[in-house]
Each structure stands twice: as C-alpha cells, then as structure tokens.
Amino acid sequence: MATKFENPIVRWIDHRLPIFSFMHHELHEYPTPKNLNYWWNFGSLAGIALVIMLVTGITLAMHYTPHVDHAFNSVERIMRDVNYGWLIRYIHMNGASFFFIVVYIHIFRGLYFGSYKAPRELLWMLGVVIMLLMMATAFMGYVLPWGQMSFWGATVITNLFSAIPVIGESVVTWLWGGFSVDNATLNRFFALHYLLPFVIVGVVVLHLVALHRFGSNNPLGVDVKSPKDQIPFHPYYTIKDAFGLGVFLIVFSAFVFFAPNFLGHPDNYIPADPLVTPAHIVPEWYFLPFYAILRAIPDKLGGVLLMFGSIAVLFILPWLDRSPVRSGQFRPIFKIFFWILVIDVVALTYLGAKPAEGWYVFFSRIATAYYFAHFLVILPLLSVFETPRQLPKSISEPVIGGGGGFAGATAARRENDR
Amino acid sequence: MADTHQGETRRDFLYVATATVGAVGAACVAWPFIDQMNPAADVLALATIEFDTATVAEGMAVTVKWRGKPVFVRHRTAAEIEEAAAVPLSDLPDPQADAARALKPEVLVLVGVCTHLGCVPLGQKPADPKGEFGGWFCPCHGSHYDTSGRIRKGPAPRNLEIPAYEYVSDSVVRIG
Numbered sequence: 001m002a003t004k005f006e007n008p009i010v011r012w013i014d015h016r017l018p019i020f021s022f023m024h025h026e027l028h029e030y031p032t033p034k035n036l037n038y039w040w041n042f043g044s045l046a047g048i049a050l051v052i053m054l055v056t057g058i059t060l061a062m063h064y065t066p067h068v069d070h071a072f073n074s075v076e077r078i079m080r081d082v083n084y085g086w087l088i089r090y091i092h093m094n095g096a097s098f099f100f101i102v103v104y105i106h107i108f109r110g111l112y113f114g115s116y117k118a119p120r121e122l123l124w125m126l127g128v129v130i131m132l133l134m135m136a137t138a139f140m141g142y143v144l145p146w147g148q149m150s151f152w153g154a155t156v157i158t159n160l161f162s163a164i165p166v167i168g169e170s171v172v173t174w175l176w177g178g179f180s181v182d183n184a185t186l187n188r189f190f191a192l193h194y195l196l197p198f199v200i201v202g203v204v205v206l207h208l209v210a211l212h213r214f215g216s217n218n219p220l221g222v223d224v225k226s227p228k229d230q231i232p233f234h235p236y237y238t239i240k241d242a243f244g245l246g247v248f249l250i251v252f253s254a255f256v257f258f259a260p261n262f263l264g265h266p267d268n269y270i271p272a273d274p275l276v277t278p279a280h281i282v283p284e285w286y287f288l289p290f291y292a293i294l295r296a297i298p299d300k301l302g303g304v305l306l307m308f309g310s311i312a313v314l315f316i317l318p319w320l321d322r323s324p325v326r327s328g329q330f331r332p333i334f335k336i337f338f339w340i341l342v343i344d345v346v347a348l349t350y351l352g353a354k355p356a357e358g359w360y361v362f363f364s365r366i367a368t369a370y371y372f373a374h375f376l377v378i379l380p381l382l383s384v385f386e387t388p389r390q391l392p393k394s395i396s397e398p399v400i401g402g403g404g405g406f407a408g409a410t411a412a413r414r415e416n417d418r
Numbered sequence: 419m420a421d422t423h424q425g426e427t428r429r430d431f432l433y434v435a436t437a438t439v440g441a442v443g444a445a446c447v448a449w450p451f452i453d454q455m456n457p458a459a460d461v462l463a464l465a466t467i468e469f470d471t472a473t474v475a476e477g478m479a480v481t482v483k484w485r486g487k488p489v490f491v492r493h494r495t496a497a498e499i500e501e502a503a504a505v506p507l508s509d510l511p512d513p514q515a516d517a518a519r520a521l522k523p524e525v526l527v528l529v530g531v532c533t534h535l536g537c538v539p540l541g542q543k544p545a546d547p548k549g550e551f552g553g554w555f556c557p558c559h560g561s562h563y564d565t566s567g568r569i570r571k572g573p574a575p576r577n578l579e580i581p582a583y584e585y586v587s588d589s590v591v592r593i594g
Contacts, residue, residue, distance in 0.1 A: 055451065059451055059454055062454070062455065063454070063458075077458070077460065080459065081458040081459040081460040081461075082454055082458045082459075083450070083453040083454050083456055083458060083459075084449075084450035084451075084453055084454050085454060085458070087450050088450060088451070088454060
C-alpha cells in the first residue's frame with residue numbers, strides 16, 4: 001500500500017479499493033528474473049489468445065442459432081451477410097488452432113526448463129487443468145457449425161464414454177439427451193461452449209496467483225538469490241511481450257487472411273447428415289496425438305484409458321522427475337530425451353492424421369509406448385543416474401561473473417553513456 | 419547537457435508515435451466488432467416491399483410488415499379525406515396539411531408505430547377504438563390520431579410517420 005499516485009481521484013479510489021496498488025504491484029514492479037528468453041513469451045500470448053477467443057466468440061454468439069435445422073445456415077449467414085462476419089469467424093476458427101500452438105509451446109517450455117518442479121507443482125497442475133478445459137471447449141465448439149465433421153466428430157468422441165464398463169451406454173445416452181447426436185446435444189454443447197471459457201478464465205487467475213507466489217522460473221532454473229537477479233516486469237517484459245505479440249499477430253493474420261481454411265477440414269462445409277459417415281474422419285490437428293494413442297490400442301476401453309492417461313501422466317509429472325536440477329540446459333542426457341519426446345509427439349500428430357492401417361498402426365504403437373516410457377521410466381531413472389553439469393551460483397553469474405554484484409554498475413554506466 | 423535535452427525530445431516523439439499507431443490500430447480492430455451489430459446484408463435486402471393497394475376496399479385498412487414494423491394502408495372514404503383536409507393547421511401539435519401526407523388522397527400509407535414510445539395504435543380493425551378523431555388510438559398512453567394519422571391529443575410528439583414509398587403501377591406501392 002506504499003504506492004503513491006499523483007492523480008487525486010486514483011488516490012481516493014485506491015485508498016478504499018486498492019485496485020491500482022494491486023495492478024502496480026503485479027504488472028509494473030513485479031520482480032522478474034532478468035534472463036528470461038523468448039520461450040517465456042508464450043504465457044502472455046496464451047492469455048491474449050484467450051481474450052481473442054472470448055471477444056470473437058461472444059460476437060459470433062450474437063448471430064449463431066443452436067438448432068439442427070438452422071445452425072449450418074446461421075454460420076453461412078455469418079460468413080456472407082453479417083458485417084465482417086467472415087473476419088470474426090475466421091479469427092475464431094484459426095484462433096483456436098493458434099491458442100493450442102501457443103499453449104503447446106508453453107507446455108514444452110515448462111517441460112524443458114523444469115518449470116513443474118517444486119515449488120511450482122500446483123502452478124503446473126493448474127496449467128494441465130486449463131489444457132483439459134481448452135480441449136473440451138474446442139471439441140464442443142467444433143460441433144456448433146453442424147457440418148459433417150462436427151456431427152461425426154461429436155458422435156465418435158461422445159462414444160468414447162461407451163467404453164466405460166456397465167454404465168457406458170447410459171452415460172452416452174445422457175450426454176446426447178437422446179439416442180443419437182441430435183438437437184438436444186447441439187443445444188447443451190452450445191451452452192457449455194459458452195460457459196467453459198469463463199471457467200478457463202477462473203483457472204487462469206488461479207494459475208497467475210500461483211505463478212506470482214514464487215515468480216517465473218528462468219532458463220537457468222536456479223532460484224533468484226538477490227534483487228540484482230531481477231528486473232521490474234514493466235517496462236522490460238511488457239515491451240518484450242509486446243514485440244512477441246507483434247510477431248505472433250503477423251503469423252496469425254497470414255493464416256486468417258490468406259489461408260483461413262488451411263487448418264480446417266473441407267468436409268465440415270457439408271451440412272451434417274446423420275445417415276452418411278464421411279470416408280475418413282480426423283479430428284482437428286491439435287487432437288491428433290491423442291487420437292493416435294486412442295487408435296494405437298486394439299482394445300476399446302484400453303484405448304480410451306491410455307488417451308486420458310496421456311494427459312493424466314502430466315498431473316503427476318512433478319513427482320516422476322525427482323532430479324533437483326530444473327533446467328534441461330544442465331542435464332545432458334535429459335536434453336537428448338526431451339528432443340526425442342518432441343519428435344515422438346510430432347510423429348503421433350502425423351500418425352493421428354493417417355488411416356489406421358498397415359505400418360501406421362505399428363508406428364503409432366511404438367510412439368505411444370515411447371510417450372509413456374518417457375514419463376514413467378526414463379524421467380524417474382534419469383533422476384537417479386544422470387549427473388547434471390555444474391549449476392551457476394546465481395542468475396547474474398554466467399553473464400558478468402561473480403555473484404552479480406556488478407549488475408547495478410553496468411546499468412549505471414549505460415545511464416552515463418546516454 | 420544539450421545532448422540530453424535532444425534525447426528527451428526524440429524519446430517523446432517515439433512515445434507519441436507509438437501511442438498514435440496503437441490507437442489507430444485499436445480503432446481498426448474495434449470497428450468490425452462494432453459494425454457486426456449493424457443490420458446484416460440479408461436484413462438490408464428486406465428493406466423494400468411491394469403491396470397492391472387495390473386489395474383494400476374503401477373504408478377498410480390492411481397492416482403489412484416492413485422492416486419488422488407494421489405499415490398501415492388505409493383506403494379512406496371521401497368523408498374521412500374531407501374531415502382531414504378541413505382541420506385548420508393551427509389546431510395541430512405537429513402541423514402538416516393532409517395533402518402532403520398521401521400521394522393519392524384515398525390511399526393513406528403510414529408506419530403504424532406510435533411516435534410516443536413505439537406501441538402499435540388501434541384502429542385498423544372495424545371493431546377497434548379509433549380515438550376521438552376517427553383515426554387511430556394508442557392504448558399504451560392514450561394518444562389520439564386523426565384520419566390523416568396526425569397527432570391530435572395525448573403524449574405523442576409527432577404525427578404517424580409516412581414511410582418513403584412510390585407507385586410502381588396504378589395501384590402497387592413499393593415501400594422503402
């Protein structure tokens with residue numbers, strides 16, 4: 001509450017409702033490790049992607065009709081008749097893909113630099129919750145245009161629950177509100193698709209509270225030793241995040257304006273037909289690794305369990321990797337296995353898009369087995385057998401040598417040079 | 419120190435330039451999200467309708483829908499036209515001659531929305547109350563309109579609106 005504001009109205013409000021002090025504390029002076037690299041941009045980018053999805057989603061909902069007879073046509077009306085409807089829908093469609101790109105990079109950043117380790121276990125677990133909510137939201141959103149892929153995607157994914165022993169069929173009927181995916185299903189999916197993003201916002205707030213408890217991890221993975229290891233969030237990271245945002249928006253705009261349907265599937269521009277299944281059903285690209293795991297297992301229940309297990313394993317990751325060294329930079333063997341995992345997940349993405357036959361099934365099984373082996377076998381063993389490299393004493397040491405005592409001095413000299 | 423002063427000016431310029439570009443960018447992004455709430459192309463396409471006034475017998479009235487609003491088409495009797503024409507303009511809260519309110523005196527075309535707060539006045543059906551001046555009566559807050567659709571008594575500030583319309587043949591009008 002020590003913050004002083006010049007504007008008397010701000011001061012009057014802040015004395016009664018310390019909202020300005022709060023923002024100053026968390027967004028301005030918030031001390032952040034001074035060595036964050038560009039991989040740390042993806043957290044704020046994910047937040048911005050969420051806002052883009054909320055704004056475009058709420059405007060789309062003003063024109064969309066959640067009814068089996070009108071849904072497809074109302075989306076076409078948005079594309080043709082609503083002012084800038086094409087733009088808003090293309091931003092929303094591609095925004096979903098880019099939200100997942102950003103979040104997946106954010107997750108791999110955390111995996112490489114050990115951001116899930118103590119004391120940030122809950123921060124990590126909340127992130128996994130956000131990813132699960134995103135998946136549910138994206139899946140239900142894809143159903144809303146009521147094209148062929150919407151309908152059959154909804155049918156296939158809801159049928160996953162029929163793998164549950166004994167009560168499976170009843171659960172699926174309950175999810176559908178009928179005996180097939182129909183109007184009741186579409187209506188509830190629309191209601192939940194509108195609700196879940198706000199639940200995500202709530203969990204993101206918890207994610208940020210947990211983050212600000214100990215502050216960001218950093219590329220060296222060593223704890224902040226003194227204030228000289230840190231710089232205020234504003235202007236140093238606001239400007240770095242803003243630059244990254246600019247680059248992100250250029251790439252995003254390239255897709256929205258020049259290849260808006262590149263990441264989608266043309267079959268979804270055919271109205272849903274409950275009597276004809278398209279020859280080749282694939283989910284959106286961001287579900288492909290999980291879809292590959294589902295199809296790799298020749299048993300219905302086993303496939304479903306492993307698919308959900310591939311995310312569940314992330315929840316317990318902080319207790320699988322017991323190595324006290326956070327950053328992969330100082331773990332020579334871990335580093336190799338990390339990149340093999342990246343290749344493995346890319347391979348699963350590729351295999352998920354291919355038909356489930358021949359060699360594709362064989363390689364899907366290898367890749368699935370490796371995915372689980374990485375988390376359940378390799379990481380626990382590495383924690384015991386790997387010899388990490390010598391850690392620097394502080395964040396400042398690798399840059400200027402010593403304990404960081406000269407950080408202030410160099411800053412002062414720069415001041416003089418100006 | 420003169421050097422320092424110059425540096426400040428350049429920095430100020432950068433701040434202003436950045437803020438300006440940011441503000442223009444924000445406005446460009448905001449516009450599609452504002453404009454999407456304006457009438458869409460399919461709504462604008464319904465902004466004109468055609469109606470054959472020959473289907474309305476003398477003394478009768480028909481309500482047609484235009485832009486989601488009722489339009490009153492009334493085939494007036496000679497007595498009604500005479501009554502409307504005879505009113506001195508000084509008696510009217512919103513003075514307008516009857517001759518200026520209809521392309522053909524016997525066919526009166528009005529937007530059937532009370533100029534007070536938007537209710538639909540009664541008077542189209544033979545059994546409806548037509549108010550003290552034989553035209554229309556708004557039940558919401560008691561506005562009385564005469565046989566020319568002009569406000570005569572009650573809270574409404576203006577006469578019933580005449581939509582833009584024209585005769586495309588002897589009896590067919592295009593409204594809008």
